[in-house]
Every structure is written in structure tokens, then in C-alpha cells.
Amino acid sequence: MGKLYKFLKYSFITIWTVFVVAPFLWALTTSFKDFNSVNGGATYIPWVDFEPKLEGWKVLIKSPANGGVDIIEPYFNSLFVTCTASLISIVLGTLSAYALSRFTFKAGFVKNNDITFFFISQRIMPPIVLSIPFFLFLGAIDLLDSLIGLIVVYIVLLMPIAVWIMVDFFNKVPREIDETALIDGCNPYQAFFKVVLPNSVPGLIVAGMFCIIFGWIDFFFAFILTFTEVQLLPVKIVALNSSITPWWSLSASALVSVAPLIIVAFIVERYLSKGNLSGAIK
């Protein structure tokens, strides 16, 4: 029984690993091929199966004038927009989540849960519903095709995630922690910053991870709200495509665009597996 279980477990993990890693291997080898190697049938091993070329990578850093696409600027635009919007969302989201978790609000029939639901409902809506309002809104305040405009839109998209995760997290942090801090002589702000917040680092990291992922992979709003002045990475990568599909440069750009998320995954994994999510009260 034990052996069979172990066998099945490791078989499953192996199959799953191949399933997840294979596309990356495919992209990695393809990014070093040229037109002939790509169209010459399935080949995997460089120098044996095919002669590796740097064409696919070079195109990404050449300016369009020299026949390249230059994804460096869009790359940093994407990083800037994602990080700024995530940071602002986390700060605002955490503060509102704490308020929603600890204080009682009532305005007519609207109570804490309704406010929390209002935030989440922003994500339930299909994003396309928001496209025209956002377009008109950004147009009206002259922020179309600008980084600031995108940051504003992304905050709207990311803050609900932060609120949702953090409300849940704060609800699990026992109230006694805050109360003890008050008794020990903190005012409510000190109690939050000195005691509750340091205890909430795992929650903040999870919320931050989701914000970064959803911000980084957004194509839709970047596509409809920017044109020529500002471009984000996902839009630029799609623009790489042409009548002859450049598999090599698409693969290379796919790899560089996934890289930040892989780094985030490695950082977050340590916090998730540490068991740090357990409460302060036992």
C-alpha cells in the first residue's frame, strides 16, 4: 500500500513536472533557432539537432529603425505600472481591509459585508464592461495613452484583490492582539503598525503576489487605453507577430516576460511554506 502510494505520487509529480516544464523547454530551444531550424521538423538538442542562433534575442533589443522591435522600454513600462499600482493597491487595500475587519460601519442597509462585497464585485464584472467607461474617463481627464492613466485603471482592478485577501486575513488575526496592544499602551495607529501589521506579513505577501500577477499579465486594458506614446510588454509582444510568424523572437520575448513572475514565485514560496501563516494565538 505504502509503496504503491509512493509510486503513484512520484509518477504524478513527474508527469505534472514534464507537463509544466515542457513548454518552457520548447520556448527556450525555439528562441535560439532561425527560420530554417524552426521549419525543419521537431528538433531539441542544440549543436546536434540544430545550430543555435541569437537572431530571436537580438531583434528584441534593436530599435525598429534597425529592423528590431525593442521591448526594453515596454518592459520597464510594464514593471513600473505593475509595481506602482500593486504597491498603492496593497497600501490602500490593507488599510480599508483593517477598517472593514475591526470596525462596524452602517449606512442605511449597507454594512461591513456589503462594502467588502462591493470591492469584490468589481472583479466579478467582466472587464470588457469597464472598457468604454474607462476610455471615456481617461479621455476626459487627458490620461489616455499615459502611464499614470494605466496605473489608475490598474489600481481599480487590483485593489479589490488586496481588500479581499486582507479582510480575510485580518479576520483570522485575533482581536485580542489589538486589544492587548491597546492595554500595553499603544494608540490604535501604533497597535496597527507595530503589532497587527508585522503579524500580517504573510497575508501582505500573498496579496502582493496576486496584485503583481494580475497587473503584469493584463493585456486588455493596456491594449485599449494606450496607443503610441506608451506601450506595455504584453501589447508589444503581440505586435511582434507578422505574416511570417517569428517563433524565435516570440519565444524569447515570452521567456523574458515570464521571468519576473518566476522570481516572484520563488520569493513567495519561502513565505508560504514556512508555516508563517499560523496565528499568534494558540
Added chain:
Amino acid sequence: MSKIDLNNISHSYNSNDPNPIYALNPFSMTWQDGKRYAILGPSGCGKTTMLNIVSGLVRPTAGNILFDDKDVTDLKTESRNIAQVFQFPVIYNTMTVYENLAFPLKCRDFSQNKIDERVKSVADTLNLQSFLNSPARKLTADQKQLISLGRGLVREDVAAVLMDEPLTVIDPDLKFRLRRKLKEINEEFKTTLVYVTHDQNEAMTFADNIIVMSEGEVVQAGSPKELFERPNTTFVGYFIGSPAMNLFDSEIISSNEVNIGSIKIKTNTDLSKVKNKHVKLGIRSEFIDIADKESHNTVKVKINRIEDFGNFKLLTSTLENKIIKSKIDREKPISENEVNLYIPPEKCCVYVDEKLI
């Protein structure tokens, strides 16, 4: 350290409702400086609400609180200078044991030297010296509770240390030692200690004064002896003491005699002014003794069982279809089926509508 006055305090958690339910009915009380108090009562009787009102976590619906004759009802928790220890350990996970203990002093801007001195002293008292530099979250549950307790005791100038069943998670042996330690701390530093518990033994051994509560009501406040010998209500009689007080439905027949069924019992209580003829007679099992022969105030009972507790024998017998329990000296011979029990008149308590007269 200060005297704490509670004036007409009451609290309801839904005071805006047209029919609010009161978790705490109006009561007044004074807690003297430097004494030990125990608040005793079953779960949900308002003990914790009372503590939270004193510490300022809950604002009472009515009434006011005075610390040394200064009204603090509207003062926030952090300005009240009170320490509170909760039932389950509350520690600051991200800090070391030292930082945990130092936190209340740091928040109040004590000098580093003073902080060092106090933390060391409290750690000594609670045997936490060897853990001072380890992360607090790595300790066991009872060590964590010691930290909570330590944070409560680290300030010398607190008005009172409020403890909400603080020893629940601690094993019995350590519990016993800690309780004695708390008593010593109180005697040495004259810190007012208020201790909430549902365990009567804990309350009796710990406190100078016990406040018994039931369903949001302060039923009786007094020394352990008063509570034991003259319980104010049948509830206190039932709740305090093990086994509970013997209570019998009875009828007044003269100014100092009642009938339990057909058996006449004399009491020292003046019954001439009682209008209601139906009363309850209460007698502690500790005060009942075996009589050699029938005389006044003895009752003949049928023995159901005898349990030997080592230091005494618990005799359970039947009197007029009612169970009567008595604690008997273990050396005393007890006859087989029937026995005469002596009920001392001075120890009898008579209750009308569940209240002592």
C-alpha cells in the same frame, strides 16, 4: 495602583434596540487598592464584560468608573494604565520574548535601563530567563501564557492587573505555583489583582474577596468564608462548595422552626416577619455531623452510599425523598442502613424566593 470604583455600571451589547438585552445589570462596587479579587461565575454571566469595562475595551451603557476618585469612563484603554491578561495566550509573534515583555514599557517611553531591570525581574519571577532571546512564537502554549502574564506584571505602576481565566492552558502543577506566585507579587508590590474564573477552588484560594455573578447580575461579594457560610442566594449556595449546599423545600411553622415534610428543624434565623410560608432551608454538607442518638435537630436518614475521599467520607442519604449529602470525619463509624444526622441551627440558612433572610 489605585482604588477602583464602579458606580451603577450596566452594559448591553445591543443598547440601540428597543428591547436591549443586558449582559451586565446595574451594580456598584469598590475595589480597594492592593487587594486580590476573584470574579466567579458560570460561562456567559458577564465576567469578561466587567473586566473589559474596567480596562476600557468596552464602554458601559450606563454608569461610571473611577480610578482613585477620578472619572475614567471616557478615557481610552491606552490611557488607563491597566494591565489585562486574556484566557488564551496573546503574544506578539514577530518579537522575541524580551521584546514582548518590554513592549508595554516601550510604549510608555520608559528608559532602557528601567526596561532592562523590569524585564529581568519579571522573567526571573516567571522562570523565563533562558528564553529571553528566542522568538516568542517558538514557545509552547503555557510558556506563551507566561509571557502574557509577564506583560501584565511588568509595569509596577498599573492601576490593576485584570486576569481573564489566565491559567486555563497551564498544567495543574504549574497552575498551583503560579497562583501562589501571584499572591506573593500582590503581597510584595501591593498590586491590585482581579482574577476571573469559573473554578471556585481557584477563587477561594486566591482572593481576599470573591464576587459571584450569575446571568449578568452580581449576586454576592464577600470573603470566601462569608460566601461559604452565609450564601446570599441559593445560586451561591449551589455554586460555591463541593458538594453543593443541601437545599430543602420547607414550611415555616414558628418564629424559628421549619418543617421539611414532617420533620421539624430549628434555625437561628428570625422567621416571624416572613409572609411567605414556603421557604428553602440550606445547610452545608460540612456542617452536618452524625449524632449518636436522636435528640433535637437530628434527622433519621436512610443511607444510599458512602464514598471515601481519603480525608473525609461523603455520605449520601435520603431525607423525605430528598438527597442530603454530608461530609463525615473518616474515622467516625457509620452504621449500616440508617443514621442520625445533626443539623446545627446556627449553620442553617433560610431562603425566601431564593434569597437569604
